[in-house]
Amino acid sequence: AQSVTQPDIHITVSEGASLELRCNYSYGATPYLFWYVQSPGQGLQLLLKYFSGDTLVQGIKGFEAEFKRSQSSFNLRKPSVHWSDAAEYFCAVPGGNNNDMRFGAGTRLTVKP
Amino acid sequence: DTGVSQNPRHKITKRGQNVTFRCDPISEHNRLYWYRQTLGQGPEFLTYFQNEAQLEKSRLLSDRFSAERPKGSFSTLEIQRTEQGDSAMYLCASSTLATAGETQYFGPGTRLLVL
Numbered sequence: 253a254q255s256v257t258q259p260d261i262h263i264t265v266s267e268g269a270s271l272e273l274r275c276n277y278s279y280g281a282t283p284y285l286f287w288y289v290q291s292p293g294q295g296l297q298l299l300l301k302y303f304s305g306d307t308l309v310q311g312i313k314g315f316e317a318e319f320k321r322s323q324s325s326f327n328l329r330k331p332s333v334h335w336s337d338a339a340e341y342f343c344a345v346p347g348g349n350n351n352d353m354r355f356g357a358g359t360r361l362t363v364k365p
Numbered sequence: 366d367t368g369v370s371q372n373p374r375h376k377i378t379k380r381g382q383n384v385t386f387r388c389d390p391i392s393e394h395n396r397l398y399w400y401r402q403t404l405g406q407g408p409e410f411l412t413y414f415q416n417e418a419q420l421e422k423s424r425l426l427s428d429r430f431s432a433e434r435p436k437g438s439f440s441t442l443e444i445q446r447t448e449q450g451d452s453a454m455y456l457c458a459s460s461t462l463a464t465a466g467e468t469q470y471f472g473p474g475t476r477l478l479v480l
Contacts, residue, residue, distance in 0.1 A: 261405075284466035295369070295456060295471040296408070303466035342407050346466065351421050352398065353458075353469055355407030 256343045258356035273328040275343030285326040286344040338363045369472035385443045386475045390459030400456040
């Protein structure tokens, strides 16, 4: 069944440093993949999604993600992190029949001043 | 487009009481989803509606849970005889008719605490 795994529970980076959050997927065909961000006490906001074409996807807030079939990965990146990026980040893949979204356990990002 | 809204944002109740949450999706979105999120976890699918029809329920949705979407617009999620294990964030999302890769737009959630 389609699923995603986020290996890192918590990551701390300094403001201005680059960021990479890992996501590995399990799916036979080319998956549709999503990254969402959740600020404390808030719902989820879509950052970007991939479903075909260019494997480098640009999103909002300066984020990008790269789909790598050979590594079954869809890692999220940002060249320079801002303090406001501190949040929980979730990778997701549609379930069977596109009736639900299956999320990873999330990676909590802390940004040091 | 005001986005998905949920009410109340927070609810504290005593074990054994019934609670009801409301979700207003983005207008013209045909699909509405409910998820549950516990601390340190990603959201888990509970159920979804296409217009007013409830088309799928997950195994997480016990008999104490019921969801409705009577006119194909807003939806309610009721939990009867609440238990402490029901404490979680309940998230609602909506989307247009599902095509592959269709984006689900999430509301702010209702945080439930059962004492």
